[in-house]
Every structure is written in C-alpha cells, then in structure tokens.
Amino acid sequence: MHLSDALPIRRNARLQTPVLRSMRWLRMQVAVLCLICLGQLGVAGRAAAEEMTLNIPDDQGAIRRVSGMLMLDYSRLTLSNGGAFDLMSLHYLLRANDWLYYGIGAFAPIAEGNYGGFFGADATLHAQRRMWGNWFVNAGVSVGVGAGGSSVTNIRTFSGQGLYGRAYAGVGYQARRFSFGVNVARIAILDSPINDTAVNLFVQTPLSLTTGSYADAGRRLGAEAYHAPQHENIVSLGATHMRQINPTGSYRGNIGLVALQFSHFHTENIYTFFSVDLGYSGLLWYNQAYGGIGRRFSLSPRLNLYGQLGLGSSGWVTDTVDTGSGFLIYPKVTMEYLWRNGLGATFSAGYMYAPFGTSRNWTVGLGLNYHLSYSNRERRESQGPLDYTMRGVRLNVFARRTSQIYYNGRNSDPLNMVAVQVDYALNERWYAAAQMAIAANAFRGFAGYAEAFIGLGYQRSLSRSGRFQGYAQLMVGGNDVGVSSSHEVGALIYPSLGVNYYINDRFSLYGQIGGTTSLGQYTGASPNNRWRNYSIGLGMSYRFSLPSRS
Structure with missing residues (x-):
C-alpha cells in the first residue's frame, strides 16, 4: 500500500x-x-479442466495433468x-x-x-x-x-x-x-x-492444467499428439488511464494503471476473466482486483470487439480515493486488431463505479493481447496442423530478509519480506523475470511496504549432474516508501545472484543474494532522496512448461 x-x-x-x-x-x-x-x-473452469486432457503416448515426454x-x-x-x-x-x-x-x-x-x-x-x-x-x-x-x-x-x-x-x-x-x-x-x-x-x-470448482517438465521447454507438440483446449485462453497486458469524475477524496488527479488480465472462453465468444490493476503514476500502488463475464463480437477476421462486466474490490486509502468498502463495478469495451500468431493490439474504454463510496471514473487504455490457444475460426480455416510449443516457467516463492534500510539519511530496521518471482524461459540460458515482494513487518510504523521489479536473468549449470544451477539477474522497479511525492526515491535497481538445487523434475530449492539501490538521485527524478539495502532470500521453486500456440 x-x-x-x-x-x-x-x-x-x-x-x-x-x-x-x-x-x-x-x-x-x-x-x-x-x-x-x-x-x-x-x-465454468470445470470445462477448462475437462478440455485440457492428455492424448500423448508415454514415450513422447513428461506431459501430465496437474489437478x-x-x-x-x-x-x-x-x-x-x-x-x-x-x-x-x-x-x-x-x-x-x-x-x-x-x-x-x-x-x-x-x-x-x-x-x-x-x-x-x-x-x-x-x-x-x-x-x-x-x-x-x-x-x-x-x-x-x-x-x-x-x-x-x-x-x-x-x-x-x-x-x-x-x-x-x-x-x-x-x-x-x-x-x-x-x-x-x-x-x-x-x-x-x-x-x-x-x-x-x-x-x-476444479481447475486443472496440462503441463510438461521444465526440460521440455521449446519442444513442439503436433495436433495429433496433443489434445489442445477447444476454446481460447488470452493473456492481456496494458496501460490504463483513469480519470476521476468529481472526486471527493484528497487526491483529485488522474491515475495510471498497469493492467493484467486472463480470459478463458467457454464457448466461441463467451468468456470469464480475472484482472489485477496496479497504479504506476498519480497514485503509485493504487490497486484493484476483479473478475466477471464478457462477450466477443467478431467484426472481421482481424477485428474483434469485447464487452465485459467486472465485479471486485478497488482503492487506495479511503479518504484519498473514496471507494468506501471497496466494492467495484467495472463495465468495459475493448477493440482488438490482430496482427499475426495470436498477437493483437487493443484500445479500451470503461467506467469504474464504487457504489458504497463516491468514486466514479472514466478509463481508456492501450494494450496487447496474446492468444495462448487457437480460436475455433483458426482451426476451421487452417490448411494444416496447428502446433503448440512448450514454454518454460518457474514460480519462485521465497522469504527475503533485508539488511538495515538506509533511507534519506538514517537507517531503519530490516524488513522480513515475502517474495514471489515468475521466470519465463526465452531460451536455454536467458529468461525474463517479474517479482513482487511485500513486507511482513511494518516499515517506520506503516504496514504493507511493497516492491515490484521486472528484468532479465542468465542461468547455467554449476555441476556435472545438473542439479546445481547458478543464475545472475538484473531487475528494475519501484517501491511504495514515500509518505508524499517529495519523499519518493524514484526507480530502484536490483542486481542479484543465486542458485537452484533441483530436488526433482518439478521442485527445487531457491536461494538469492542481492542489493537494492535507488536511481532517482542519479536521474534527477528525486535528487535529494536515497534508498539502499542488501538482502538474502531462501525458498522453493516450482518448475514446469506450458503449451501455447507456436
């Protein structure tokens, strides 16, 4: 927060x-x-579980259904x-x-x-x-x-x-x-x-996934070997501009949000979704989470219109943006233009309404859609097999203990943080990473200190058996330390080194040492503010690969 x-x-x-x-x-x-x-x-997720079944002989790899x-x-x-x-x-x-x-x-x-x-x-x-x-x-x-x-x-x-x-x-x-x-x-x-x-x-409700081993990353599955989902799954990432209508809270400006949404289609055009939005400008770390139902209208082979209704929880602190108890109603329409291979550019507009508060907002946004699976239309019009490729993913959950925090001229007590990091394999050596960490103790009297980072990592084996793997990664991001904009430290840089010790095909021990330094004093974004600490982390990794369209 x-x-x-x-x-x-x-x-x-x-x-x-x-x-x-x-x-x-x-x-x-x-x-x-x-x-x-x-x-x-x-x-309806039961349908997804039933669709994602296996039709692969045992000798074609460690493809399995995870319940x-x-x-x-x-x-x-x-x-x-x-x-x-x-x-x-x-x-x-x-x-x-x-x-x-x-x-x-x-x-x-x-x-x-x-x-x-x-x-x-x-x-x-x-x-x-x-x-x-x-x-x-x-x-x-x-x-x-x-x-x-x-x-x-x-x-x-x-x-x-x-x-x-x-x-x-x-x-x-x-x-x-x-x-x-x-x-x-x-x-x-x-x-x-x-x-x-x-x-x-x-x-x-049951919701199962078809996964492969992490070592299967990059492997292609033909249509004859893999019973793919019968309907689409879409991951959406975008930037949303939220304009407040007659705000009554102490903050009266606009808010920029990073929006991440997963949509699962249950028929050719009806889908349910879950979305998380996080503030990156105006009110940093403004947050909302919501889910609901939507419908797609196909206007042409490359042009789609989506209409959806979301229900959830939204806000910051109530006297700053008055969402009352947090309940959110959020209808939105999105226009999508498909380029190629399941990638689409989007423009959206919506209205966010907090019925138990006074917050009313218009939203507009730009983003990208990635269609993880093929649509019914693509399958009908295809002249050949529609292959899938296994994409390597690691989910790392670990505890981070920091050193004393140096912040604007004085030291503060260490933080005990819970971190979740997702690694997406780009190839055998390189991966993209995103991390979110939240403190389990108060920072200078305030609970909920948080950090978020994105970046790149490099990995390689450190032993003949392959059980030990080392990695180095460089990430950039930010935190929510400022009590006002004058206290912000700007962007953070977070280099780290670590190891994985593989217990089995799916699980490994995860360790990390790193340091976090503010960049605002160098870029001029916050020339008078400083942030610095070191940290050590230990936890577990869950490794797997997911099929997505080739």
Missing part, C-alpha cells in the same frame, strides 16, 4: 438507525451476490474496536495427494467497513476428505500479509505489523460441477483490530 499525505473528508455521522440497517443489509446481499456470481463463473481447484470464500468480521469489516478471497490450490492441497491467493474487502484499497496475499495449506455421500470435511491454514486503512495515519493502527494469519475448518457438499460449504475461521493481523472468529462461506 503506497503511503501519501491525505486530508480528512467530512462524512455524515448522523445516519438514522433504519438507514444503517438497510445499508448493512444491502452490503451483505451484495457480498453474497458476488460470492455466488463469481463462484458460478468459476464453475487443482479454485476456492472463493467470504467472511464478515467484527473488529476488536467494534467496527465492521469483511474479506473475500480467491485461491488456486494444487493437489498434493488425495486429501492435501497447497497454493496461493489474495484477499480484499467488499461490502463492510470503510477500508477500500485494503489488499493482501497469502500461502495456504488445505486438507479435504470426503466423509459420507457427497459431504466432506475440510480445514486449512494461511499465512501472508495485508495492509490498508481509511487514511494514511489509520494504516498504523488498522494494519498493525501487516502479518496475516487464518485458520479454518468446516463442512462442504460436492455438487455435480462444484462444491460449496461453510467453515468457522479465525482471522487476524498482528497488532491490528482485525482479530475475529467468523463464519466463512466458500465455493470450490
């Missing part, structure tokens, strides 16, 4: 009790509606100071065996309280066992980080140290295409009023 100066906003504190009750009822209905709606959208599920849940909490709060979370959990799952997820408020912009992420270990008929029991534990507040100063008390924990247990029912149930959950953030035991409603 980026920290900025904020001015208080006067609010009507004399609402009649019946009005408060009506609003609370409405908010609860919206939260449950979101849970059911998004859960039903996720049910997992999406889990969407909702909890309404009472803060220790008596206020209202809620959290909706979405997790992707991989199956480890018949009863154990592990994975990562994110959570944000929807309909209770006044903390739009609160956001968090966690790692989860989940156990589930069928007991009788279609009934099952489940339990789990999550550890992560979360931060936000109604104002900058409120972050200190509301988010505490930022270290998040959740433990839950309950029962569920397996329907034909999805599961649902109820848990009792204990949710807390260290030194925060978020500390309550609550009823937790959940929906689950």
